[in-house]
Amino acid sequence: MKTLLLHLLLSTSALATGAAPSPVVIAHRGASGYLPEHTLPSVAYAHALGADYLEQDIVLSKDRVPLVLHDIEIDTVTDVATRFPGRQRANGHFYAIDFTLAEIRQLRAHERCDPKTGRPVYPRRFPIGQSTFAVPTLEEELQFIQGLNRSTGRDTGIYPEIKAPAWHRAQGHDISAIVLEVLARYGYRTKADNFYLQCFDFAEVQRLRRELGFQGKIVQLVGRYGAGENEQAATDDARDNSDLLAPARLAEVARYADGIGPSLAHLVAVDATGHAQPNDVVARAHALGLVVHPYTFRTDALPKFSSDARALLSLLFGELRVDGIFADQPDVVRAYRQGYSR
Ligand code: CA
Numbered sequence: 001m002k003t004l005l006l007h008l009l010l011s012t013s014a015l016a017t018g019a020a021p022s023p024v025v026i027a028h029r030g031a032s033g034y035l036p037e038h039t040l041p042s043v044a045y046a047h048a049l050g051a052d053y054l055e056q057d058i059v060l061s062k063d064r065v066p067l068v069l070h071d072i073e074i075d076t077v078t079d080v081a082t083r084f085p086g087r088q089r090a091n092g093h094f095y096a097i098d099f100t101l102a103e104i105r106q107l108r109a110h111e112r113c114d115p116k117t118g119r120p121v122y123p124r125r126f127p128i129g130q131s132t133f134a135v136p137t138l139e140e141e142l143q144f145i146q147g148l149n150r151s152t153g154r155d156t157g158i159y160p161e162i163k164a165p166a167w168h169r170a171q172g173h174d175i176s177a178i179v180l181e182v183l184a185r186y187g188y189r190t191k192a193d194n195f196y197l198q199c200f201d202f203a204e205v206q207r208l209r210r211e212l213g214f215q216g217k218i219v220q221l222v223g224r225y226g227a228g229e230n231e232q233a234a235t236d237d238a239r240d241n242s243d244l245l246a247p248a249r250l251a252e253v254a255r256y257a258d259g260i261g262p263s264l265a266h267l268v269a270v271d272a273t274g275h276a277q278p279n280d281v282v283a284r285a286h287a288l289g290l291v292v293h294p295y296t297f298r299t300d301a302l303p304k305f306s307s308d309a310r311a312l313l314s315l316l317f318g319e320l321r322v323d324g325i326f327a328d329q330p331d332v333v334r335a336y337r338q339g340y341s342r
Helices: 002-017 040-048 138-152 165-170 175-185 202-210 247-254 281-287 309-320 330-341
Strands: 024-027 053-060 066-068 157-162 196-199 217-221 259-261 268-270 276-278 324-327
Touching: 024 040, 024 330, 040 053, 040 138, 053 138, 053 175, 066 138, 066 175, 138 157, 138 175, 157 175, 165 175, 165 202, 175 202, 196 202, 202 217, 247 281, 276 309, 309 330, 324 330
Parallel strands: 024 053, 024 324, 053 157, 157 196, 196 217, 217 259
Antiparallel strands: 053 066, 268 276
């Protein structure tokens, strides 16, 4: 009874002070382990599973409407190739920016597939072609999340990522300015507001601060990314900004960003037997006042150095001491956190 009271008191005071549990659970593209990524059902499910933040990847349509989609190319997660045959570019890919919102509305979204084989990237997930899903706009999704926050009494945060800003500028559109305007309109402006903005492009992160006057929290993403930042994209346009984790560069990042989003592999040194030991990245980031939110926890696609999901969570929580985790299965991380904090 005493323990229960204490627990109640503690949880009430945590609520009162708004102290976030740690590490925070970031639903990666919604509850993408269970439903097609970035669809509103996936967002609703992640909200219901108790994620602390819901992630949005953002690209633009032809008429400059911010859409929640992971890639600038849309053939891996929609039926665009059958609905709009012949509208691909010379490289064979269909791009969101070549379609108006009215056209995007006609697409059916589905589980991510390999465009070459048509097979699902994660074979045990939601079946491709089953049920009906659509591509949401950023505004629709923000309304959806804020509606759920209201009806459930929760305050689930958002975690939008500006995709391929340089590429969008080359197509004639300033995606960052467009996204910031929508975010501000929905109350996401300052560090007191419950959100992080994320981007791979460090030049754009600097521009967000210096030129666009962005006042909210920013996470600098670190790792390999392409023009379209597509994990499955051809390597010809792929880049890697892992050098940002070097001491001098990380200090530079800390002048603009509030945190870093490295890949899991960036945070460990793997020995000859395949055993992972924390390297000094998290400690150096923390010394600079940066939070560390690595990507991506997937129970069905574990990193090579991890034997099972619990071992990986034990490493993340106990040894790496990260501040947040991007997860395709946010409930698994949350359940582990609940057990861990007791
Ligand atoms: Ca992302």
